[in-house]
Amino acid sequence: MPSFAEIMSVYGLEFGLGALAMLLIVVDLITGRGRLTGPADVVRLLALGGVSGLLIYSFMFLHASGEVHAFGQLDAFALYFKRFFLATTLFTLLLTAPYEARFSGGRAEFPVLVLLTAMGMCMLSSVGDFVSLFVGLELVTISLFLLTAWRPGLPRSIEAGIKFVIIGAVAAAFLVYGIAFVYGATGALDFAGVSAAIQSMATMPAGLKFGLLLVLVGLGFKLGAVPFHIWIPDVYQGAPTPVTAFLSVGSKAAGVVLLMRLVYTVLGPAAAEWAGVLGGLAAITLLMGNLGAITQTDLKRFLGYSGIAHAGFLLLALAAHSEASASSILFYMVTYLFANMAAFLVIIVVSRTSDDSHMDRVNGLAERSPFLAFVLLVSMLSLAGVPPFAGFVAKFMILRAAMEAALHNPALYWIVGLSLVMVVVSLYYYLCVLKRVYFREPEDKGVLEISGSTKAILLLCVIATIGLAIFFNPLVESANAGAQSLMGALPQGH
Amino acid sequence: MTLAAAQNSVPLEHWLTLSGVLFTLGLCGVMMRRNVILVLMSVEIMLNAANVALVVFNKYLIANAPEGVALDGQVFVFFTIAVAAAEAAVALVIAMALFRRLDTVNVDDVANLRW
């Protein structure tokens, strides 16, 4: 029986986020007199202040510990991702501010749901058993269902919501069914027990393989990997833009954190058998994402397909299965965060008047606002992986790790080759967007006014994207520490 | 249930067949039904198939090693039930919004977002 202090030492941040969400509800109930439109400013400031406070707290006072409890652990890997999720949440709340006027109600509920999603995500980074994994994952998924359908007046928001709900619920059923078979084959629901049982087996029984495959597929849903990638374009396009940004970074990272924990820690040495499956999924995902993105005419949908392509890269790194590849995934996620948040904030600004995100909205953006055009340039080139930006360093790290791993597993060469071709393809479609920005005539020649706070956020993203390409060492070291704690601490048996 | 009774009972394969049939039925329902409510019911059947598997595996693990096996599989089922209820509530809210805004509960009618 774990003590309260032990639980708080691992899940303290989650308690903080939960308490903050409860506080927002209470404040809304007291000040809002039960009406749906409460005082948004108080609630928003409380949410922003609370999340920033927790982020600062996590940097100053939280330290990774090697202790592995039955219910979870706060190793360097978990801490890295908790900070990442808090930063994502902070960005989402900041992105909501210029968008919020379009919500017709539920001003307190929106940040509350964002906070609860963040709580689930942070929980996922340190879970130690399948029960908490399932509960945390569903906390994330169910909150995101609601956030996706947050503009019920907009048919495409509801359509996105209903599609997300159906595919998400099926993925959850796959996950539980898979967990049931893993449980039946190993007799344990905690990661340490499952891992010990797998290592004691000479060969995996068919039931265990079946279960693990279903779990992988169910988690691939969050990541946007084949075969559960079909929700991504529709949901990205239909959801309110801040929610799309949250989904694209946070939900993907939630899938990544769980897949890494499972592949590196639970499967451990047995993961070599799974490199083929992961590599195959990576190849198909890369193809689907990159080829799908070429013909897109909607910016958010386009970024959805690009997100699938990025999921393919992450799966490639998972298939490589080395400490270097784990560390490269951690680095990749941070570069993805800054590039994506910048792109979505630009979309929010350019679609301010018409509420639609067709690519024509960025036509001639360079004339209307050179600053926004530059931000989009940096973001797109970083996503494509072009040298002076952080995305290049991240892609380079993944490919180098995959090439090293390919020495032992020659099949990986094919996937690395495919991914290189796909990088070229992706460069083409990212440049197509930039061509619109710099060489097309704008439909509306008026100068775009940007508020100071929006400018500050965009500037932060740009500085981070360029800065991480030059001064990548501190982040790489931190990512290495995370990867080491993930690889090094194979959980001991019961 | 005692050890002797468990050994003498319905074999594991039969339970797993039941669970597999339920899961397949649910999956077929999700893919073939066009009414959102029926699709959601099919998903619930899939989740219940997983619940059957969890409980049965737990029972057989206890029967095989009566001294040191916890009831964790059955505890998991409590959590899936609670989560499934929350999921159903949210799904129905969105289905209601769909009906109010677009006047349909047919999933084929909501296909404006494509390619």
Next chain:
Amino acid sequence: MPHTASLTVLGAAESGPLNEYLPVLMLLLFSISFAALNIIVSWALGKRGQRNPDKDSAFECGLPPLESGRQRFSVKFYVVAMLFIIFDVEVVFLYPWAIVYQDLGWFAFFEMLLFLGVLFLGWAYVVRKGALDFSSRPQPGRIPGGPQR
């Protein structure tokens, strides 16, 4: 267990997994025969006479029905039903806790208090937002029978 006893009497509970299904089969047979028996008995004992519209009409048994019994009812009930389901299912965690809380001590007590506190906050939210209000008078800003914004 009455099933086992009856099986021993029948001499069928010796071995083999299929015997475990015997109670299921018996229940099936019993329910079919019970239903069949009721139909047969009422057919055999009931007096059959001439049927005509006057005889079939409701005579001195209240007013003739005005509309179909299958009415659509207000969507307000859906919200109440949904809220009931959610709060109802959460109680599932109280049962295992009630069995072992003496062994777990104060920690489990406060943990459950926290859990119920969160549930209570949810209830307060529902009440304050007027989701349980049945008054037909629409109130601005409140939820008229559902999450309509």
